[in-house]
Each structure stands twice: as C-alpha cells, then as structure tokens.
Amino acid sequence: METNIGRLVVYVGAMGSGKTKKLIDLYDEMVSDGIRVAIFKPFLACEGEDNEFVRTKDGRKAPAIAVDYLYEISSISNSERLQAIMVDEAQFFDEEEYGFQILEGLAMGGLEVYVFGLDVDSENHTFGHMGDILAHADEVNKLRATCVKCGEEARISKYVGESKGEGVQVGGVDDYTPQCRSCYHGWKERMEQARNKVEITIRRNDFFFVCSVEADRLLEMGYEVESIKDRLQSMDEVITFLAELKKVG
Numbered sequence: 001m002e003t004n005i006g007r008l009v010v011y012v013g014a015m016g017s018g019k020t021k022k023l024i025d026l027y028d029e030m031v032s033d034g035i036r037v038a039i040f041k042p043f044l045a046c047e048g049e050d051n052e053f054v055r056t057k058d059g060r061k062a063p064a065i066a067v068d069y070l071y072e073i074s075s076i077s078n079s080e081r082l083q084a085i086m087v088d089e090a091q092f093f094d095e096e097e098y099g100f101q102i103l104e105g106l107a108m109g110g111l112e113v114y115v116f117g118l119d120v121d122s123e124n125h126t127f128g129h130m131g132d133i134l135a136h137a138d139e140v141n142k143l144r145a146t147c148v149k150c151g152e153e154a155r156i157s158k159y160v161g162e163s164k165g166e167g168v169q170v171g172g173v174d175d176y177t178p179q180c181r182s183c184y185h186g187w188k189e190r191m192e193q194a195r196n197k198v199e200i201t202i203r204r205n206d207f208f209f210v211c212s213v214e215a216d217r218l219l220e221m222g223y224e225v226e227s228i229k230d231r232l233q234s235m236d237e238v239i240t241f242l243a244e245l246k247k248v249g
Contacts, residue, residue: 006107010134012119013143014178015157019116020054022143023086024062026114030084037084037112039064040073042092054088064088069095070102077111090117094128104136122159122176124184145178150188154178198225200232207235213245220248 013019023039030037039054041064055061067073070093077085085106093099107113119134119142121127134140145154161175182188198218202209209232215225221244223231232238 006110006112007138008103008107008113008115008133008136009139009141010115010117010137011141011143012117012130012134014118014145014154015176016154016178017143017145019143020056020088021060023054023088023114023116024056024060027062027086035084036080036082037086038076038080038082039086039088040076041066041088043068044089044092069093070099071096074102074106077106082111084112084114086114086116088116090115090133091119091121091127091130092117096129099129100132100136103133107138118157120156122157124156147180147183148177149179149183152180152182154180156181156184158184198228200228202229202232202238204233207238209238211242217245217248221245 011019011022027037027039039062041054043051043066051066052063053061054064065076067076070087073085073087076082087093087103096102103113103115115133115137117130118127119130146152147154156179157176158179159175160177196215197212198215200209200211200213218225218228221241223241232241
C-alpha cells in the first residue's frame with residue numbers, strides 16, 4: 001500500500017456484518033507491515049473497560065482512542081506522525097456539521113482514512129452524516145450480514161426491543177437484528193396475505209356487492225373459493241353470507 005497517497009475508504013453494513021472484525025484485521029495487517037496507524041472511536045460508543053479498545057463479539061480487540069469530535073483526530077495524527085487512521089462507529093460523530101470534510105481533509109493531507117459504521121439507522125434512514133461520507137469516499141465496501149428471518153442478505157438493523165429513541169441506541173446490540181428489506185417492511189407477510197385474499201364481486205339488476213375476504217375464512221364457513229360467486233345469487237344469500245362472516249370474526 002502506498003501510504004503517501006491519501007484515500008478515504010468506507011466499510012458499512014448492518015449489525016452482524018463483521019465491521020469490527022474487518023477493522024481489526026486491517027489494523028493488525030498494517031501494524032505487521034510497520035505502518036503507523038491508530039483507531040479512533042466516539043466517546044458515545046464507550047462502555048466501561050472497552051473505552052480503550054474496539055472489540056468483536058468473539059473477544060478479539062485492538063487499542064482505540066476515544067474522542068468527542070472528528071477534528072481532534074488531526075492533532076493526534078500529527079503528533080503521533082500517523083500514516084493511517086481508522087474511525088469506528090462513525091455514524092455517532094453527528095455533532096459536526098461538516099464531519100465528512102474533516103475526514104476528506106485528512107485524506108487529502110496524505111493519510112489513509114478508513115471509516116466503519118452503519119449507513120442506515122433502525123428506521124431505514126441515512127444515519128447522521130454517513131451519506132455525505134459515502135458520497136465523498138474513494139472506495140465504498142458494503143459488508144454482508146444475514147437476515148435473521150429468511151437468510152437473505154440483511155441491510156437494516158431493525159429494533160426489536162421494548163422502547164427506543166431515534167437512530168440506533170449505543171450498547172443495546174441484543175435489541176437489534178439484521179434484516180433484509182423485505183422482512184424489515186413485512187413485504188413477504190403482506191404478499192402472503194394478498195395471495196390469501198379472495199375478491200368477490202356480484203353484479204345483479206337489483207343489487208351490487210363487493211367484498212374482500214381471506215380464503216381461510218371462506219373454507220371455515222363451508223364455502224369453496226371457486227364456487228363462492230355461484231352461491232351468492234340473491235340479496236338474501238348475500239345477507240346470510242355476511243351474517244356468517246361476522247360470526248367467524
């Protein structure tokens with residue numbers, strides 16, 4: 001790697017996509033190659049003894065420097081004569097209006113800048129300034145997580161806890177599950193419900209009847225989906241059908 005050419009490289013993905021593992025792998029590789037590198041993380045993401053480390057779920061860890069703002073990185077990198085920096089949980093650096101420009105400026109100054117974080121929050125909205133960071137990156141890598149519901153590629157960290165604020169809360173990783181777009185929005189359930197719906201339209205000279213009902217309810221009432229229209233030939237039959245429909249809920 002040519003450390004005299006600065007770049008802004010971004011890794012994003014839902015929770016469980018291996019962002020911290022990738023960060024530590026890259027850090028260990030750089031240290032092994034003799035590159036002066038440091039990891040930075042927001043104080044917001046610090047918890048107890050982990051405030052001096054980034055840590056994977058399986059216990060791997062690497063030393064990290066906790067800062068409140070991205071602009072603090074510049075003075076530290078200068079004093080330590082760093083050649084590369086890594087920023088973990090970058091989505092939580094949302095207090096600085098032009099945070100992406102700070103990262104871009106570090107890259108323009110010759111540093112290899114690696115950014116890790118969530119690109120969307122649990123409401124499927126762009127997380128903080130991550131959209132700007134992605135737009136100005138030289139390289140974007142989207143890491144894959146597996147949807148806990150269907151096994152497809154997950155893109156969103158859905159909140160499944162009892163109550164929450166906006167975005168993604170710090171620390172409560174057990175309250176989030178990686179899900180694909182379809183499962184997150186419940187599209188599969190909606191499609192299944194739509195497939196189970198029977199649209200009934202009866203046009204007669206003396207009345208017009210339109211109804212949408214689940215096929216399972218029709219069968220429970222003793223009607224066949226294919227012949228339901230044939231059994232509703234009169235207003236009295238329609239009234240009887242509606243009464244039976246009300247009984248089954």
